[in-house]
Amino acid sequence: MRNDIAAAVDAALAEVAAASSAASLAGLSGSVVGKKSPLGQLKSKLGSIGDIDERKALGQALNDAMRAVEAAIATKRAECESAELEAQMASEGVDLTERIAPSRRGRTHLVTQATQRLEDVFVGLGFQVAEGPEVESDFYNFEALNMPKSHPARSMWDTLFVESAEPGSVVLRTHTSPVQIRVMQEWPPPIYAVMPGRVFRRDTPDATHMPVFHQIEGLVIDRNITFRDLAGTIEAFTKAFFGADFTSRLRPSYFPFTEPSAEFDIRRANGSWIELGGCGMVHPNVLRAGGLDPEEWSGFAFGFGIDRMAKERHSIDDIREMYTNDLRFLRQFS
């Protein structure tokens, strides 16, 4: 019997040593110390031993053997659990000592910076920001802006057409003014909106022109809006965006979608003027195309180029520099 006990203990300890996970060890205790295990079966044979002292001694030896096996299971299980936890932490952990080298960080493009500043200034003046599609229908780009088919003013914009079933009916928008119509159709008045975005013209690139550039459109629709509101808004914007020592002026001009129309310039601190964009009172036909009654609502609109403003602000000689994506050039402006 003593030999049997020793053999059963050796076999049980070998099984414990071979187990490789906490989960398999948990299952093991039943099979090596349970009733049906070799040790358990030896225990059930104790009753058949006649000598009381021998029976007691063997019982004691069996209990000691079982306790030793259980202790071995517990020790090995604790080892496995901590190794498993460590492996899990290593695989899920985040290395908080990692650093990102500052020199590798990107910057927003000059034109994006200018657009964001413009939006900030107009939002500060109470405007909301809207956007419209870059591929437009003839209706929104021209017709709804008071330029019926073959209206001579259409030639003010060198238009790029998109191939379509009905030739000429789909264009790359030549200005952001079509977004005026979309906003009038979608938003209930009063409307105070600015609409920045990309526009396209059939132009050869040179120092001051790109065939793809950016504009920001403004639209105000309310009751009793007058030309004085337009002039005041342009002046308030000029001071808020460029600085208190800048002023603006309006010169008579012509756009089919505004009447009267004007061009506006801003005066730099050194006294020289730069031309910024066009503006005017929204034409009654345009209000109607936007679904508004000209007897009830009136408003003004303005639009100007963003790229030229960014060029002015950073004293860039050639507008094409902004689009060659030479990092040595772009990194100068953060």
Ligand code: PHE
């Ligand atoms: N859309 C005009 C242009 O691109 C600018 C403009 C906008 C003029 C709004 C008047 C009112 O030239």
